[in-house]
Amino acid sequence: MKKLILSLFVFVFGYQLYGQTYNTFEPSKTQFMLRGYGHTGFEYMDSNDEAESTFLGLTYAPIFLYKHSDRLMFEAELEFKLEGNELEIGLEYADVMYVLNKNITVRAGKFLLPFGTFMERLHPAWINRLPNAPLGYGHDGIAPSSGIGVELRGAFDLGGPRLNYSIYSTNGPRLNDGSEEPEEAGILQFENFEDNNLAKAYGGRIGILPFSDSSAELGFSAYSTSGTGEEDSQYEDVGAFLFALDFSYVKPISPLKGIVDIKAQYNNSNVDTATFIEVHEDGDAEEYSFDNQSNSFYAQLSYRPTMVESDFMKKLEFVGRYSDFNAPEGAEWEEASVQYAFGLNYWLSWRSVIKLSYQTTETEGGHGADGITNTDGLFIHWAIGF
């Protein structure tokens, strides 16, 4: 028995030793890679003299990249988030992509929608210069973040300027008819894993980079569907048209001894007018409708003094952001909000940042609330990409 164990031991460890000594570690044709990001922090919020503070559980977002060949790749991102004493797990995207030629790539699955640039390119915590998204994004936001469908995308070199494009078709949004959440009647829900009707959403984005140094980019996005309600319901033919304008300017400026980064995006959502039912406290039901138009806007300016002599100053970044959000008048979720955010970041490396931010938000209305709510928040976040 001892001889058998000894033989097995020699075989197993001898094989490992041989492999480590003589393995040439030639890369295989197919590659698997785990990347992603995570962030944690502390938040203090003061809303109309009601204060609350909390340490935030780590949000962990692993990204799985499987490169099948030089043209074929699968990518997926999960998101694990501790929220409300529960672990939330989400599938941000999971799609397969194939490079048809140098100008066209086809993607299919659940992918981030190129509606503007914030949700597709800038929202990860280690990229976003502030701890949270501007108004108008995320839950109850008007900008779609992902969709299930098929997409063509690519870029053209115009001999200096560049043009990039994306065209897609997805399941499209689902109209909240208010039957389960009366206070959200008329909101478009974009997390539509199974389509609720035959109407698909069509959209795309065109971006142009007019200068050869890629410092500026202007983009126009559109997203349209002829039906958002359940099939055979009165909301089946309620259509929607959304568009976004985005702008980006990133350039090292020698007189300022640093890099200036400007980002802006305007979103507009226009949904067909529909009739909803409001049930009063006494049980009476009343029909109502409203002009279902929403919009949001943000503009952000950040500056990193990368050309100064001090190593400490080089790692600092100063950020300011304005954002607003306007939900339709007459809706249960009627709202007009304005937010100012200021931040000071310290970059530990190119993909790890500590963010200190102060934000003040004035909200008029919002989900049945009356009057004006002022909310001040102090955020300390630590984000890392890997």
Place this chain on the structure above:
Amino acid sequence: MNHKSRDMKSIHKITVTVASILVVLITIVACTSTKEVYTPVLEKEVADSDQEFKIEKSGAQLWGEVCNRCHIAPSPSDYNDTDWETISLHMRVRANLTEKESKKIEEFLKSAN
């Protein structure tokens, strides 16, 4: 059906039509392009290209310009050559980069890590 609903239907039809035309145009332009794949430009060729109208940008230049559009440009030493190939394909699609941009940046990152 009210006026707004009719307008929305028209807008949807226009959007679908424009998207369809764009798909056809992009397919035609992309498929009739004579250059199938990007071929790397040697540094010497760039240096000797006095007769060329435009000097090609180096991978290092593009790394500084293109990556910084969204995030701080990555350190080449953080990943090995194989990883950079995977990341390069991922970023080419995610950030809608041209083939030339992504290939040149990949070549630079692999040479500098």
